[in-house]
Amino acid sequence: MEVKSRAPGKIILAGEHAVVHGSTAVASSIALYTYVSLRLSTPSSENEESLKLVLKDVDLEFSWPISRIREAFPDYVALLSSTPASCSGDSTKSIAALVEELSIPEAKIGLASGVSAFLWLYLSIQGFKPATVVISSELPLGAGLGSSAAFCVALAAALLSVTDSVSVDLCQQGWHSFGEKELDLVNKWAFEGEKIIHGKPSGIDNTVSAYGNIISFRSGNLTRMKSNVHLKMLITNTKVGRNTKALVAGVSERMLRHPGAMAFVFSAVDSISKELTTVLQSPTPDHLSVTQIEEKVEELMEMNQGLLQSMGVSHATIETVLQTTLKYKLASKLTGAGGGGCVLTLLPILLSATVVDKVIAELESNGFQCFIAGVGGNGVEISFEHSS
Ligand SMILES: Nc1ncnc2c1ncn2[C@@H]1O[C@H](COP(=O)(O)OP(=O)(O)OP(=O)(O)O)[C@@H](O)[C@H]1O
Ligand SMILES: C[C@@](O)(CCO)CC(=O)[O-]
Ligand SMILES: [Mg+2]
16 A cells, blocks of 8 residues: 655745744745655565665655664664654664765755654654655755655655554545644654754744644744635745755854844744734725735735844845845745745735736746745645555
């Protein structure tokens, strides 16, 4: 039997970075998914049993003989866990040894943290069972759209769906979602994976990928929102690679250097996110008030972008996107960790298609890549395929 899962990426409408320091943030899922396929192997005496990981997006395959994994983790009982556990101490060392042996090419070394998160989730949830896991994504990796969270959420969902901790109907056809208790468990395990990739994550990315739709998030607590407006966002990928862990660490260092000033910055972001939470839930009887809501959202996005600049996470390419969209009177802000990656631009519903085409053409002439995303959508889902 093959288990498939898919988990969406996200955009952060307000509050990235500040959310790591306790401010409110607002995020939404987008309909671009990371897919995981899990096939547990049937015992065979012919081939040596192994755990295989196929990463389609980067065209890499890794394989560990189960005997090698057993050797790296002599204390099997301590590893297997029915409740979400953090990777620390001896486990960190054992995983680092298994990843080092792969000789990942220097140009793709960012993958090492993803492979480490994979090993931690797989071994903690499935133990030493041989299997093949194939991962592919519609999301750009390391571009601010939550690829690391979607990776961890989809992985946790597939792995948990074939354990006793989660009760799922194996006969159900097509994609289906989890119950609340199961979602909580998937989300908590995914957070443990995100910790390995992000260092100090707030948990907002894995939470919105697990639950979907729009959420307001503060210090691990989420409020699921029912928005009355359907915001349309242009996403521009500057294609400048960056690493969330390093950017999050950079903001923390700035906070240590300027604690007083940064406390005000984070507090201002908190107010922006709270106002956005209220604005998005306000009733919309006609087009005029949709426009008024969009104008408020635009202003809040601009203010948030200014504060992200003062945290030191903007980038020359992000500034180019801001200036380009401003020529068309459109508001933009970076999304996710910044330092390159993706920028959001609100596309008001009354904006003509001609203007949208023009702004996209101008942005793409700079070498950027544009696409349009609806705000909100499904969270993680699962599907079982029985071979006949
Ligand atoms: N489909 C995938 N295949 C392999 N590795 C992946 C995949 N998706 C994510 N990763 C791992 O996640 C890392 C990117 O995570 P990172 O947090 O830096 O960026 P992001 O999650 O895309 O953006 P942000 O955190 O700002 O939303 C990759 O370097 C890799 O280790
Ligand atoms: C930069 C950050 O706030 C969002 C990354 O999408 C990090 C986090 O919250 O874990
Ligand atoms: Mg990430």
